[in-house]
Amino acid sequence: MTKSSFEFDDEIDRFYSCLEVGVTVHNSQNGDIYYANDYAEDVYGYAKDKLDTIDIIDVSSDSPSKSEFIKRIQAAAQGQSQQFEWQIQRPSGEIQWIEMRLSQLSVEDQSYVIAVTRDIDDYKMKLRHFHLLNRIVRHNFRNKLQIVSGRFTQIDDQYDDNQIFDQIRRAIGELVNLTSWANRLTSLDAEEKNRDRINIRTMLEEEVEKYKNRYPEINWTLDSESVYINANPLLQRAFHELIDNAVKHNSHENLDITVSASENIADQQIDVQIIDTGQPIPDIEITPLLGGDEPDQLKHGENVGLWEVQTIINQHQGILRLKENNPERKIIELTLPLADPQ
Structure with missing residues (x-):
């Protein structure tokens, strides 16, 4: 990308730099960044002089594609304002959600597009919690309580049938477990900020050893480097x-489970x-392994x-993927940001 001579006057620059939203000005045809305020540095994780030289789509972790982004830029330049959410990857390897709004901008008879960007990571996490807790209350609790209610109506006629009482006990036990799930989910926000530098290998070894001792008939393999993350x-x-x-x-029978962790230096992940x-x-x-937000398919x-x-993975600025899912093997991959070197 070639740098533009575009610049705001000092008063407008000071105004935009005081805002707690990222503001960038783009070429109206190809999306090149001509201007970025101070807060844009915080959102994208790049210094302003670096933002001037990168292709903004290169920081996207999944979408939109280059062609989709340019279409949105060109539509905004023609007066059709755009608003969308997408995930970006910061230089630290962190993945975070942002919301971008694109609008037409004219400066000295030249057409540009101005983008206002917000960090919406906290919003996406709270939305996920809301959907999941709503699902539990709306569907799971109701179903279990219907089982309890229905079985109790049969007690008068079949009070000596132990099977009915066993079903009631199981349903009540499941309700208690679901309550525990709800309590754990509502505690996620409180725990997420207490992070320490942790060796992933140590965490994986601890989990594998627990299961290896309990299920020695399974073929276990641990293949992990010593790599560090800031985690809770x-x-x-x-x-x-x-x-x-x-x-x-x-x-x-003949089950192989492999747990691995490796460092991706290029992406700091x-x-x-x-x-x-x-x-x-x-x-x-x-x-949930495809990144869905609405848990109605449970x-x-x-x-x-x-x-x-x-x-949890989203809270750690990572991504959860299902890489393979066939009768031969399943591969679930977690991509997480590396901790800064010490």
Whole structure:
């Protein structure tokens, strides 16, 4: 990209630099950045002089594509304001959600596009919590209570049938477990800020050893480098949930489970993979592994764990992916930002 001679006068520059939103000015045809205020540095993680030289689509972790972004730029230049959300990758390797609004801008008879950008990571996390807790209350609690209510209506006629009482006890137990899930989810925000520098290998070793001792018939492989992340205790819970799923949802005969972690220096990230040779994950349970925000596809409301994992990984500015899902093997990959070197 070639730098433009575009600049605001000092008064306008001071005004935009005081705003707590990112403001960038773009070429109306190809999206090149001509101006960035101070807050844009915080949003994107690049210094202003660096923002002037990068292709903004290069910082996108998934969407929009270059052609989609240019279409939005050109539409905004023609007076059709644009508003959308997308994920960017900061130089630190962190993944975060932003909201961008594009509008037409004319300066000295020249056409530009001005972009106002907000960090919406906290909003996306709170929205995820709301959807999940709403799902639990609206669907899961109701279903379990209907079972309890229905079985109690039969007690008068079949009071000596132990099977009915066993079903009631199981339903009540599941309600208690769901209450525990709700309490854990509402505690996510409180725990997420307490972060320490942690060796991923240590966390994975601890989880693998627990399961290796309990299930020695499974073929276990741990292949991890010593790589560090700034994390809170919730990250250990995410690893536990993914390994636990591989153990509990597959026959242990000839089951191989590999847990690996490697450093991706180019992207300043850590790639963690949970690989098993068990059965594919059913389509109805895949949604949280594809980045969905609305947990309406939970099978009978039981698989809340994957939604919790997705939330924890998002809180650590990472991405959860299902890389393979076939009868030969499953690969679930977590991409997390590296801690700064010490």
